[in-house]
Amino acid sequence: MKYLSILMLAALPVPALAAQETGRAGHAGHSEAAPETPPAIDPHAGHVMPPPGDPHTGHDMPAPDDPHAGHAMPGDERSDPPVAGPSAAARSGPAHAADAFYGAEEMARSRRLLLKENGALTAGQILIDKLETAFRKGNEGYAWDAQLWYGGDLDRVWLKSEGEGRFNEGGPEDVEVQALYSRALDPWFNLQAGVRHDFRAGPERTHAVLGIQGLAPYWFEVDGALFLSDKGEVTARFEAEYDQRITQKLILQPTVEFELSAQDVPELGLGAGLTSAEAGLRLRYQIVPEFAPYVGVTYERAFGGTADYARAAGEKAGGWNLLVGLRSWF
Structure with a gap:
């Protein structure tokens, strides 16, 4: 029996014995073996995480500047197809195509009418800018300033008249009449030239006139003129006025006027x-x-x-006037 037991032990595999010995050594001192816990699943497994503290995390960064941006690369050349000009037939026929349908004579008449209604139309106006009575300390007087024009957009004929007098005298003291030709310099100003004649109780004068009239910036109406009399006297005048609308019907109009002389003219004062x-x-x-x-x-x-x-003639050099008047045009 002793020899039979030895032979059975020799027949057992060596790895099995080693495993048993190892198990005994690993569990030495434990009353019960603990079950193995599977590892936790990481939700970011397989993701590339950005470095901590990056302010551009999650932003799409632009690509670096391309030094060839906007340059035509070889092989990209494109050419537009050739465009043929109008044929010889397109250049034939009448200068105005409508002549072929309505007749050249009828269309010529229509074009003349169109030109007249859109640029060659003549018009006119009579403006009585001032027709007023002036009250001054027992010396009431009257005055007027009127003008008439007729013509087109570029060329016009003007007639201007102004004067003044006193009610206690037989007639006006001073009357001025101008006949002028006007040519437009631009949409705002007209160059005027012509003659002026003064009717007065004293010496009369006839003047050559060169002036400018129009609408200055900020809607100031201006009128300036240079006069050369038949006696060689040079004088000038400048007027300006402005319409300030308080309401659609109530209008306040300030005016200024200056007169100058190049020399003394005693006989005209x-x-x-x-x-x-x-x-x-x-x-x-x-x-x-x-x-x-x-x-x-x-x-x-x-x-x-x-x-x-003026003082030598017994008149005042200046003073105030209270006015009542009428402005009208047609």
Whole structure:
């Protein structure tokens, strides 16, 4: 029996014995073997995580500048197809195609009518800018300033008249009439040239006139003229006015006027330099655009030698006037 036990032990496999010995050594001192726990699943397994603290995390970064951006690369050349010009047949026929259907004579008449209605139309206006009575400390007077024009957009004929007088005298003291040809310089100003004649109780004068009239920036209406009399006297005048609308019907109009002389003219009571100036303010009520009564006030004054001539004649060099008047046009 002893020899039989030895032979059975020799027949057992060596790895089995080694496993048993190893198991005994690993569990030495434990009352019960702990079960093995499977590893936890990582939700970011397989993802490439950005480095911590990167401010551009999740942003699409632009590609670096391409030094060849906008350059035509070889092989990319494109050419537009050739465009043929109009054929010889397209250049034949009448200058105005409508002539072939309606007749050249009928279309010529229509074109003349179209030209007249869109640029060659003549028109005209009579403007009574001031027709007023002036009240001054027992010395009431009257004055007017009117003009008429007729023509087209570029060329016009003008007639202007202004004057003044006193009610206690037989007729006007001073009357001025101008006949002018006007040529448009641009949409705003007209160059005017012609003659002027003064009717007065004293010496009369006839003048050559060269002036400019129009609408300055900010809607100031201006009128300036240079006069050369038949006696060789040179004088000038400048006027400006502005319409300030308070309402659609109530309009306040400030005005200024200056007169100058290049020399002393004793027989006309004019001194060299600035001869006189007038500033006025008129408030008119526009019942209709063509009819507007007004009230106002003006201050006028003579200067230099002109003031001396006025005092020598027993007149004042300046003063205030209260006005009542009418502005009308048609």
